[in-house]
Amino acid sequence: MTLTRRHLLGTAGALAGAAALGTSAEAQQRLNVGVVLIGPVGDFGWSHMHDQGRRRMAEVLGDRVNATTVESVAPPDFDRVVTQLVRTGHRLIFTTSFSYFAPTQRLAPQHPQVFFENATGPTTLPNMAIYNARFYEGRYIQGVIAARKSRSKTIGYVATFPVPEVIHAINTVMRGAWSVDPSMRVRVVWVNAWSNPAREADAARALIDQGCDVLCSHTDGPAPLQLAEQRGIFGFGQASDMTRFAPRAHLTSSVNNWGDYYAERARAVIDGTWRPTDTWGGLGSGMFRMAPWTNMTPEEVSEAERIRDAIASGRLHPFDGPITRQDGTVVIPQGGRLTDDQIRAMNYFYQGIDATIPS
Amino acid sequence: MTLLEAILLTVITASTPLLIAAIGELVVEKSGVLNLGVEGMMIMGAACGIVAAIATGSGAAGVLAAVLAGMAMAALFAALTLGLAANQVAAGLALTIFGIGLSGVVGAAHVGAQREGIGKLEIPLLSDIPFLGPVLFGQDPFVYASFALTAGVAWFLTRTKAGLILRACGESAASAHALGYPVLRIRFLAILFGGACAGLAGAYLSLVLTPFWTSGMTAGRGWIALAIVVFASWLPWRAALGAYLFGGITILQLHAQGAGFRVPPQLMSALPYLITIVVLVAIMRLRRGGTAGPANLGTPFVPDR
Numbered sequence: 211m212t213l214t215r216r217h218l219l220g221t222a223g224a225l226a227g228a229a230a231l232g233t234s235a236e237a238q239q240r241l242n243v244g245v246v247l248i249g250p251v252g253d254f255g256w257s258h259m260h261d262q263g264r265r266r267m268a269e270v271l272g273d274r275v276n277a278t279t280v281e282s283v284a285p286p287d288f289d290r291v292v293t294q295l296v297r298t299g300h301r302l303i304f305t306t307s308f309s310y311f312a313p314t315q316r317l318a319p320q321h322p323q324v325f326f327e328n329a330t331g332p333t334t335l336p337n338m339a340i341y342n343a344r345f346y347e348g349r350y351i352q353g354v355i356a357a358r359k360s361r362s363k364t365i366g367y368v369a370t371f372p373v374p375e376v377i378h379a380i381n382t383v384m385r386g387a388w389s390v391d392p393s394m395r396v397r398v399v400w401v402n403a404w405s406n407p408a409r410e411a412d413a414a415r416a417l418i419d420q421g422c423d424v425l426c427s428h429t430d431g432p433a434p435l436q437l438a439e440q441r442g443i444f445g446f447g448q449a450s451d452m453t454r455f456a457p458r459a460h461l462t463s464s465v466n467n468w469g470d471y472y473a474e475r476a477r478a479v480i481d482g483t484w485r486p487t488d489t490w491g492g493l494g495s496g497m498f499r500m501a502p503w504t505n506m507t508p509e510e511v512s513e514a515e516r517i518r519d520a521i522a523s524g525r526l527h528p529f530d531g532p533i534t535r536q537d538g539t540v541v542i543p544q545g546g547r548l549t550d551d552q553i554r555a556m557n558y559f560y561q562g563i564d565a566t567i568p569s
Numbered sequence: 570m571t572l573l574e575a576i577l578l579t580v581i582t583a584s585t586p587l588l589i590a591a592i593g594e595l596v597v598e599k600s601g602v603l604n605l606g607v608e609g610m611m612i613m614g615a616a617c618g619i620v621a622a623i624a625t626g627s628g629a630a631g632v633l634a635a636v637l638a639g640m641a642m643a644a645l646f647a648a649l650t651l652g653l654a655a656n657q658v659a660a661g662l663a664l665t666i667f668g669i670g671l672s673g674v675v676g677a678a679h680v681g682a683q684r685e686g687i688g689k690l691e692i693p694l695l696s697d698i699p700f701l702g703p704v705l706f707g708q709d710p711f712v713y714a715s716f717a718l719t720a721g722v723a724w725f726l727t728r729t730k731a732g733l734i735l736r737a738c739g740e741s742a743a744s745a746h747a748l749g750y751p752v753l754r755i756r757f758l759a760i761l762f763g764g765a766c767a768g769l770a771g772a773y774l775s776l777v778l779t780p781f782w783t784s785g786m787t788a789g790r791g792w793i794a795l796a797i798v799v800f801a802s803w804l805p806w807r808a809a810l811g812a813y814l815f816g817g818i819t820i821l822q823l824h825a826q827g828a829g830f831r832v833p834p835q836l837m838s839a840l841p842y843l844i845t846i847v848v849l850v851a852i853m854r855l856r857r858g859g860t861a862g863p864a865n866l867g868t869p870f871v872p873d874r
Contacts (some may be wrong), residue, residue, distance in 0.1 A: 218650050247594075250673065250677075250680070250784055252680035252784075254783070285809070294873055367825070382578045397827040397828070397829070398826065398827070399823050400826060401823075402835060403788065403790075403836055405783060405785065406786075406788040407774075407778075407779040407783055407786050407788075408583075408586075408779055408787075408788065408790070409788065410777050410779075410784065411779045412579060412582075412819065412820060412823055413823050413827075415575075415579045415820075415823075416576075416579065416820065416823035416824045416826075416827050418828050419572060419575035419576065419579065419823065419824070420572070420827045420828060421828055422827075425831075431781075431783050432683075432781070433779045436779065436780070436781070437745055454683075455781070456684060459729075479702070508685075542774055549623055564829050565826075565829055566826075566829065566831050568835065569831050569833070
């Protein structure tokens with residue numbers, strides 16, 4: 211439906227890129243960096259934070275880089291936008307969605323002189339790196355806080371699509387909650403969208419009506435959190451600090467920070483040290499942080515901070531065994547730990563979660 | 570509050586925007602015009618509604634702006650389809666695409682900005698009745714408006730001369746023209762009414778249900794409204810039934826998931842459309858061919874001089 215707009219924006223972005231290239235001869239020395247976004251810069255979530263990262267990179271590297279953002283690029287338009295970026299001299303291109311993984315993988319070999327970086331993709335190529343953050347670490351902390359805050363002992367989870375990233379997030383929330391109170395339960399509603407505010411709100415209403423009194427959400431916007439505010443219960447923010455959407459309900463947000471990574475990668479290209487790395491940064495890496503703590507008692511804050519520090523320093527790992535599937539099969543016994551590939555492929559709920567994963 | 574009561578309240582809020590938009594489109598189609606741009610008009614209403622409400626600090630001003638935005642979009646559609654006798658399907662689709670894009674521009678400065686939602690209008694005494702009170706008489710003004718609209722349109726179409734003339738334009742524009750009725754003017758007014766309703770439905774989304782702006786927030790509700798008109802075989806009260814059926818399915822599947830029942834959400838999301846197809850087939854079978862739709866639906870009319 212938004213094809214026309216995306217065409218317009220895509221063209222505008224490409225023009226901006228062309229203009230940036232043509233303006234000055236000293237741009238020869240500058241590195242041109244492209245950032246391709248799946249949503250609008252103004253989504254107040256995922257894409258917004260990638261654009262903030264682009265800004266931060268430009269701040270850190272000053273006139274050593276020129277950065278171009280192209281927003282709301284639908285996967286069918288991706289090839290054209292990227293080809294245009296390459297043609298206008300961009301040598302480092304960040305493709306910031308899992309939906310771009312396959313197309314990036316296809317285009318990268320055609321442009322061996324360009325360095326590609328795909329967010330949340332699973333594999334690398336000689337000129338294609340991948341990067342993501344271990345958001346599940348924040349989910350564990352959310353679970354702990356939720357268990358402290360909940361009176362009904364029931365967490366509501368507004369889930370998007372049944373992909374491993376969402377499934378392991380739900381598992382980890384419950385891991386955190388059970389560490390405080392093993393009787394905690396979760397109710398899960400899949401809304402089949404990254405952004406459909408009215409349906410997210412309806413899902414939140416349904417969960418609250420069924421007795422959930424702390425809401426976790428995996429969608430891009432603040433709608434579930436707003437509902438929590440309206441109904442006088444608690445909730446968490448996603449991607450950016452969402453305190454202002456729910457001053458009385460907001461507990462903490464997982465705030466993404468891609469800027470330092472982008473700056474580091476651009477510097478590596480300039481210095482000639484770029485390698486096709488696989489980065490999966492946790493709380494210790496600064497790729498995201500939990501902030502701020504609101505509507506929590508000082509004891510709750512200090513507990514949350516203690517757990518955050520334990521995870522960041524590696525003393526606590528959310529995927530340590532024993533891990534048992536819903537159906538009772540043991541995935542990994544006490545003393546073991548899931549590998550990154552196992553976490554990335556997780557397609558089952560833990561025992562104790564009585565929700566279902568749609569096939 | 571019991572769970573049943575809570576579910577009913579949620580079903581009402583989910584169904585109201587569908588009903589308002591569907592009633593508007595029903596009148597448009599009864600006049601013989603197929604406007605597929607409901608989604609575009611609705612989202613423009615949502616964007617202009619919240620922007621005006623934030624700018625003026627008044628919910629009423631937001632609603633007014635939303636209605637006017639829907640009408641402006643509808644006027645554009647009318648200029649194309651009535652003025653230039655352009656293809657209605659193409660013009661309607663263009664209106665949707667245009668509306669989604671333009672609303673993104675209108676709302677761009679207000680992404681993430683939020684305001685207090687429009688509150689409930691509790692009818693004194695009646696809203697104190699246990700169970701029925703909060704469900705029937707403790708709603709926001711849009712809910713009452715949706716039923717007033719349905720009743721008004723049902724009365725207008727079947728009980729008034731003006732309604733009869735409007736229907737005549739939809740059944741046989743040439744005959745209505747021959748009788749001396751200004752077919753294009755009547756269709757123009759019907760299209761404006763449809764735009765106003767779609768804008769109002771959009772305002773309900775951005776001012777009441779989720780009081781903030783995000784691009785694409787109507788998320789296909791305009792298309793469901795179109796399906797409801799067909800489902801209702803162009804009868805206003807049946808449109809209300811359809812809107813509540815579709816709204817009810819949406820909410821019940823969310824509750825079913827929360828309660829841990831095994832329902833594939835993808836199937837539930839498709840259910841409104843499947844039901845529409847089933848109803849269409851049933852109608853065709855019962856009538857032994859022919860549709861319940863206005864005979865001249867979608868046919869441009871160019872008066873000869």
